Every structure is written in C-alpha cells, then in structure tokens.
Amino acid sequence: MQGKFITLEGVDGAGKSTHLGWLVEHLRARGRVVVQTREPGGTPLGEKLRELLLHEPMHLETEALLMFAARREHLELVIKPALLRGDWVVCDRFTDASFAYQGGGRGLSVEKLGQLETWVQGNFQPDLTLLFDLPIDIAAQRMAGADRQLDRFEQEKTEFHERVRAAYLARAAEMPTRVRVIDARQSVEQIKKQLEVLLSSV
Numbered sequence: 001m002q003g004k005f006i007t008l009e010g011v012d013g014a015g016k017s018t019h020l021g022w023l024v025e026h027l028r029a030r031g032r033v034v035v036q037t038r039e040p041g042g043t044p045l046g047e048k049l050r051e052l053l054l055h056e057p058m059h060l061e062t063e064a065l066l067m068f069a070a071r072r073e074h075l076e077l078v079i080k081p082a083l084l085r086g087d088w089v090v091c092d093r094f095t096d097a098s099f100a101y102q103g104g105g106r107g108l109s110v111e112k113l114g115q116l117e118t119w120v121q122g123n124f125q126p127d128l129t130l131l132f133d134l135p136i137d138i139a140a141q142r143m144a145g146a147d148r149q150l151d152r153f154e155q156e157k158t159e160f161h162e163r164v165r166a167a168y169l170a171r172a173a174e175m176p177t178r179v180r181v182i183d184a185r186q187s188v189e190q191i192k193k194q195l196e197v198l199l200s201s202v
C-alpha cells in the first residue's frame with residue numbers, strides 16, 4: 001500500500017473537527033489525493049449503524065460489536081481500496097476511539113477490544129494518529145456553546161469523559177510513534193504549525 005492513513009482522535013469538544021478541514025486542504029495543496037471519511041460511518045451501512053450507535057440505548061458489548069462491524073465494512077469498501085490506489089485517507093476517529101469510549105468510558109476489557117481489533121484489522125494500523133488532548137472541564141465549556149442536540153456519548157457525565165481521555169492517553173503511551181498527542185489548549189494557529197511538522201514526517 002502506498003497511500004497513508006491518518007486518523008484524528010480526541011474527547012468530544014477537543015476540536016478535531018476544526019482541524020480536519022484544514023488538514024485535508026493542506027494535503028491536497030501538496031498534491032495528495034485525499035479521501036476524507038469518518039467513524040462510525042463512512043459507508044452507507046456504516047452511516048445507518050452510526051445513527052443507531054449515537055442515539056439508541058444498547059448493551060456495551062453490542063455497542064463495541066457494532067462499532068467494529070461498521071469498521072469492517074469501512075475498511076473493505078473505502079479505506080483499503082483508497083490506500084491501494086495510492087490515495088491518502090483522513091479519518092475522523094478509528095479504533096483508538098473504541099479503546100477510549102467502549103474501553104475507558106464504558107469499561108469493556110482491553111482484552112475483548114484487542115480480540116475485535118485483531119479480528120477486524122489484523123496488524124493494520126493508521127500511519128499517523130493525531131490525538132487532540134484537552135482537560136475535560138475545557139472540553140465541556142466548548143461543548144456547552146454548541147447549538148445542537150447532543151448524542152449518547154456527548155450526554156455522558158464528566159467522569160465518563162475523564163476515563164475516555166485517560167484511555168486515549170494510555171493508548172498514546174503504548175504506541176508513541178503512531179499516536180501523537182496535541183495539546184488542544186493551544187491556539188488554532190499554533191496547532192496548525194504543529195500539524196504541518198507532524199505531517200511532513202509521515
């Protein structure tokens with residue numbers, strides 16, 4: 001595979017969506033063909049699963065299985081074909097989010113998540129993961145300004161989001177070369193500069 005697979009992660013409110021558009025434009029300006037996508041979602045079936053995952057109450061293992069089911073479809077139909085064509089793929093959340101939300105947030109064991117990860121993707125991992133890290137009180141303030149209905153995850157209490165953040169940071173500590181932590185308290189301009197440096201090394 002010749003293209004590169006870049007994922008963006010972070011707690012709700014950390015600002016990854018703000019940076020995603022810039023990042024894609026930046027890569028395109030450098031002549032890359034970029035496929036922008038997201039999880040859960042990214043395929044017609046995956047987007048239907050997203051609707052259920054974000055709004056329908058369910059058992060935590062059902063939630064994890066549906067996340068990985070959507071991911072299986074996404075890898076097969078979108079991500080791998082794009083990488084094989086030599087395109088770059090920029091994905092708003094991927095498997096690290098399952099470890100953070102279903103693992104850290106909901107308490108599903110790392111062993112079970114690891115089994116699903118191996119089943120669905122083998123050794124396949126993103127080339128670079130940008131983890132936007134932000135203290136939960138600041139993230140919550142940013143979310144409070146959002147003028148829209150909150151989904152099932154966004155509605156969770158502070159402790160849930162604290163555990164999500166900790167699980168993300170644990171994942172980054174485990175795989176420091178792939179997962180790069182960005183201090184999301186910085187200004188947008190400072191973050192852009194940092195992203196440019198990180199992207200130039202992929």
Ligand code: TYD
Nearest residue numbers: 017039040067093094097098101102153154
């Ligand atoms: P998010 O990416 O924050 O989308 P938006 O910016 O439109 O709100 O929403 C996706 C939610 O799904 C987010 O709260 C985290 C959750 N999620 C998981 O719990 N596990 C996963 O594996 C993935 C990919 C997402």
